[in-house]
Amino acid sequence: DQQVKQNSPSLSVQEGRISILNCDYTNSMFDYFLWYKKYPAEGPTFLISISSIKDKNEDGRFTVFLNKSAKHLSLHIVPSQPGDSAVYFCAAYNDYKLSFGAGTTVTVRA
């Protein structure tokens, strides 16, 4: 049973606009959330994280929002750039183990 869900397999956005990626989770024991970015033929690379005691974390063009009551987090990318075209994974920590969502493929159109 998948505890971290990314219900949108793909997202297409125009260059310069905002990309919003969503993630839902079911396990209330998750206390730390991360987003990873993955290019083809490479391993996932860490993008941004948020602790469950916060509701927002910002790093340059990337902002992650956490709504604990709804068990929902989102990643905002503003403005979207061609290099942002990749697969994005949402992940959550329970103890030392990460649970991953299925990923969302983002395509940034010129």
Place this chain on the structure above:
Amino acid sequence: DAEITQSPRHKITETGRQVTLACHQTWNHNNMFWYRQDLGHGLRLIHYSYGVQDTNKGEVSDGYSVSRSNTEDLPLTLESAASSQTSVYFCASSESRGQPQHFGDGTRLSIL
């Protein structure tokens, strides 16, 4: 720079054969992990280790084993390869709980 390397990057083998995938990290991390990535499933945890001589089963551990004889290496063995184990395998390491895991570039394994 510290890194995590996986070998081979690509491998084709036959059902029933034993296969070992290598993972070597120079981060000096105690925690190491093996995942498999399949379409529609994201990354699923196979085995993990919190230190030398420690190994634990993940959610999809059947048919796989690991051993940890030093800090740097966590080889993954498929005892008798099956076609259902065709996948992309990623190794990762982390310093501590709550810290981002660092990933290798993966091994694409095809079992015919």
